[in-house]
């Protein structure tokens with residue numbers, strides 16, 4: 001059974017499947033709902049049921065007051081929906097609404113998709129998940145080794161399974177330790193999230209993502225979040241890299257391209273002089289470039305070139321988000 005949930009005042013909608021909690025379903029749907037422990041202890045996931053029926057699925061220690069219960073409040077992490085519901089809930093509007101968290105996370109696995117890139121898959125404790133917005137970063141620390149600041153390359157809709165893409169750099173002790181010595185189940189400390197390179201959820205414009213090399217890490221989180229929200233009519237991904245090996249998740253991007261009607265993946269070869277600006281114009285064809293929102297994560301040289309393109313097309317500044325590698 002699935003029930004439709006509509007959130008006010010945002011108007012966001014999502015489906016609650018079976019007996020999953022309203023909080024889980026909302027996060028899976030890409031909403032930045034307010035929450036903390038996911039376990040009935042903190043009360044941060046308090047939501048008011050405006051209409052429809054919910055059912056308690058988990059005991060909770062947090063006690064709602066009689067006044068709160070009287071006007072329909074319940075805990076999103078401990079209740080499911082048994083009919084279509086309208087819910088009044090807080091959602092993060094920007095990175096300022098997300099508190100800094102300190103969380104011990106465990107390594108699940110480390111992959112080497114290219115000679116100079118590691119993909120570190122980690123897991124948070126069930127009761128201490130990371131609340132973040134797609135595109136943000138976090139500091140990872142390892143006892144006796146040091147700390148590094150890395151993009152979170154996954155979607156907030158899966159807040160227990162966090163992925164990091166880390167470039168191998170001799171000056172980065174954390175990257176070297178992860179490459180040479182770390183193993184599954186090792187403990188890291190995460191502090192974050194930080195950063196404002198996040199989706200503008202108030203816009204329903206089609207989206208253009210541009211990544212250079214490992215800048216794909218932040219872009220991947222944003223794309224997965226945009227897919228979860230399912231509001232963009234079209235999504236283009238331009239990934240510029242030195243050689244085929246540097247498009248280190250080429251297969252994932254091709255799979256998105258093949259599976260989704262509204263998704264186009266265009267890998268660009270920097271060595272062959274392929275430039276995002278020319279390619280964007282070619283791909284958008286009859287569409288007006290000024291009707292898109294743009295998210296770019298690159299080094300300064302690519303950024304300068306893309307900025308010229310934006311100026312030439314009179315792209316409004318509010319439709320462009322940059323993150324520097």
Ligand code: FES
Pocket residue numbers: 035036037038039040041042043044045046062075076077078
């Ligand atoms: S998230 Fe803490 S009580 Fe629901």
